[in-house]
Amino acid sequence: MDDWACVEKIENNKQVGYWLYNKKPFVVTVTLEVDTNNLKTSATNQRQHIVNQVLQGYQRVKVLELQPINIRRKIWYDESFYWAPGNMLAKHQGDTVYQNPYAQGDYFPIVQGFGGGYSHSGPSRYAVDFAMPIGTAIHAARAGVVIDLIEHHTRGGASRKYAKYANYVVILHDDDTTGEYYHLRKNGVTVAQGVRVIAGQKIGYSGNTGFSSLPHLHFAVYQAMPFGKYQSLPFVFE
Ligand SMILES: [Zn+2]
Structure with a gap:
């Protein structure tokens, strides 16, 4: 970036x-x-x-x-x-209901939720991991503007040393929080930077890139913080 x-x-x-x-x-x-x-x-x-x-x-x-x-x-x-x-002054619209980040009618189990002991601590405490086969269609959980994406990486594994190889999409919501979709496959982003998406719109394909021990999607809502930091925010799915 x-x-x-x-x-x-x-x-x-x-x-x-x-x-x-x-x-x-x-x-x-x-x-x-x-x-x-x-x-x-x-x-x-x-x-x-x-x-x-x-x-x-x-x-x-x-x-x-x-x-x-x-x-x-x-x-x-x-x-x-x-x-x-993002915006350190954002006020997360707490009554927002997030759609499941995959196609309607699909179902994928949550294998790590809020506060999960494997990796959901610190700034990523309020994150959710869905186990899903590589290549599963990812759909926006909430409307917003695509502000960032990486999709050229191929590597992944069960160690933090792989974290920098994650492919991802970041969507800026209307309340200035961001929805972040991680571990996408190579060339696994189907929307361009600057494009507005609606909730439920297809945005890419899942994968196993970055710090990831099995094919899954990591989704979380984040708020920017001073000193280049960020924090995740609690949210609810429909
Ligand atoms: Zn995760």
Whole structure:
């Protein structure tokens, strides 16, 4: 996944200005952390600044302006930048009922639910795994816009070292939470980035890529968090 957002920094006459820019048409949550020496803002001369910001599509915002405290001394600054697709201020519509993420009339057993001991802990606590044969049609559990997908991977296995090889689709819901569908087969995505899908629409085919010990679909609803993190949210199926 290439960078969705970036920092733009302009220094002149010993002033340092920071802008944050969203390069995509989809909402993103960014964190800028700047450590400084001999620099202040108009509000404070603390040495560390942390800015958490929600950027709408293509939005560019000036977030920080720093000036020397003592113009005869050297200034120093260094920044870290983090981003996560979605909105840290999203309020999950808790009464939303999610459709099963496969064709109507199909049935697949849940082999790991919320808090499952195998891998559903920490940020992915509220995730559900459906065991299903490779190539099973995956349908959107909820309407939204396809904001991200990967489908070129071929590898998978029962170890976290395979996690980076997962194929997936991410759908941004209207409440700015995301629905994420993982472990799809190679070329297993049938929708394009930027396309709006309705609940029940086919979006791809299941597989066994990434950190996966048997063919299955991992589905969860996530919310972006500061510092590039995210958390899963509890939800109910119909
Ligand atoms: Zn899972």
